[in-house]
Amino acid sequence: MKNNNYRGLFFREIYLARNTFISLYSIWAGFLIFCILICMSMDFGNLAKLSEESLNGLKASTSMFPYSLSVILFLAVNYHIDVCNFDFKTKWRCYQYSTPVSEWKFIGIKFIITSVATVLGLILSIASAFLMSKVIKNPVTKKTIAIIFIVMTTVVLLSMIMLISSYIFRSTAMGGVVMLIIGILSYVFLAVPIFDKMADNSGKEITKTINNFCIDFMPFAIPSVILILGLSYIAIVFLAKRREQ
């Protein structure tokens, strides 16, 4: 008798999420090319003809490009929402319970793919930051890498909150509602005070504080992501083990 290999179950996950992966990585590649073209145009193209003031503003915007690229990449971590959406809508969950594969294995496969998407996101984010630095002729700083790590931790954390909420309510729409609430609360209690302080002439101080926090957090980013994924895995297995009452 053969031992179970899980290739088929990996195939199922990836096949169902293929559109998410294809669109996200295509958007990332397209946006990367767009960013490079903008930067090149500031040196050699039409954008070089802009006034110094406009050019400085544009350069400030280009410094955000690596982070925007990494947000796109880490959104791939959220692939499982598509698969869950299908699982909740069809009888697959019911069928899954009738098979000899435990929830630890079914959910484990999702988390292996999530982990791979996270690592790939990190590698591609750092690679795109280096590529951008070559184009804009600015070295990659520790701050840039630190912010990429913060983006990774934040996206993974939010993605896991959405996944757990979806399992709690057995609906991805409810997971979306939870994310919306978190978004509104973050805006009110985090973003608004920061904007206020920035308008209050202490903008540089705030930026410095945020940068320092990012750099200080960097060594803890990977352990944090591992912890978030580990705890979420356990939580989701227990939620998936719940049976209908």
Place this chain on the structure above:
Amino acid sequence: MNNNVNYENAIEIKGLTKKYDGFTLDNVSFNVAKGSIMGFIGQNGAGKTTTIRSLLNIIRYDSGSINMLGMDNIEHEYEIKEQISAVFDEMPFHETFNAHQISKIMNSIYKEWNNSQFKEYLERFSLPEKKKIGKFSKGMKMKLQIAVALSHNARLLIMDEATTGLDPVVRNEILDIFREYLINESRSILMSSHITSDLEKISDSVTFIDKGKILLTGYKDDILYNHVLIKCSKSDYKEISSSDFVSARVSDYGIEIMTADRNLCSKKYSGLNIEKTTLEEIMLFYVNAGKKEWN
């Protein structure tokens, strides 16, 4: 894995109880003998799906015990599930997959997955291997589920309303497959349906459930032999003791009475018109047994 085949009953349910708001599966007990096919009959909402979901540990039951293939269904959950197949009334596979991809997925799920057997079933059912499931008809989708169910050497098939909504030709084809499946005497089937004609053709035993309670369980031939329909006039009806029948259907043309004891009725009411009955009639008369008289 426990491959013990020394069990008498493929399924043993004792005192299964599950309470919902407005519905109770009440102390359900029945057995499915090894090597047999049991028809599980009841109206929509009678408790068939709740019983099947309890068997598969999809829902937690409040009390009772379930043994499948000689093992406790919770303690040996995964061992049992390696050796059983469940077929549901709706397709559980995503519509963008094709049969070839389903085989790839099932190969990861079942240790005894037999790809060549699966392909044989696909060919036999005329199911295209590379066509997306979403483009299949309802009958094709059901055949695909059955092909999956029969391709990993399962010793017990549990079907929840699997033939509902299919045309008679497809249903007959499926019933033939089940007969072949049961040639191996260690295999058994529990088939829930409200299409009693299918179960009358194929089952060895039947269990009737209504409003969460088992009304009747036993060998189909015994049930069909013992139950008879007495057709009589209103005046004859007054002579019949109410303890001798299940219920009576009253119409302008006369009265039909279902009794569960052919021998007794043949002796006691020999002058009346006694006829054979069907599972469908039996179900109808039992469902209305509470009213005693109905039309």
